[in-house]
Amino acid sequence: GPKVLQIPSHQIIDMGQMVTLNCDPVSNHLYFYWYKQILGQQMEFLVNFYNGKVMEKSKLFKDQFSVERPDGSYFTLKIQPTALEDSAVYFCASSLAHWNYAEQFFGPGTRLTVL
């Protein structure tokens, strides 16, 4: 089936640094999502993105977070500056239409460790 890729699979950085997580969504999809999963806890919705804009975001989507998809390339999640509590696995997803009408396809996740 359709595949979502995430780069890198693991990232270790020092607190206060900037990090960019990259997602290569399914080619004809229009909606893009980021989720965060802290070890042992449930996956939590961060943000979704459509037509160049953030459509919905949760309270976990702090001011230090930003998303973009310049010129149809990677869909990125940038955290600047990072904090210890940002350590988690981040999952990207994409869908052809909004999640109420179309299946979300998830990537394998990027494990971020903030030291």
Place this chain on the structure above:
Amino acid sequence: GDSVTQTEGQVALSEEDFLTIHCNYSASGYPTLFWYVQYPGEGPQLLFRASRDKEKGSSRGFEATYDKGTTSFHLRKASVQESDSAVYYCALSGGGYQNFYFGKGTSLTVIP
């Protein structure tokens, strides 16, 4: 706020056993309910969804029925196989431009 509560932790069964993973939700109106499965090293994959009371979702021998009266969407399979070993997530969407909520996940191990 909206939430999902499912059988927590790990479930171990033998092949051909009957599986039930409980999922109860809290939401106003008629949320869309989902079951996802996640295999090691992969992201979650949609098993199926349901949007209306008494609607049954099914895929790969798994099924669940949307029950608004008991606010439940329990996952069942009559005879599990070793290949069903994975983490299963119940999830809901409240509709419109609202958040998407996952349960904590249930890790299923099927022993051959």
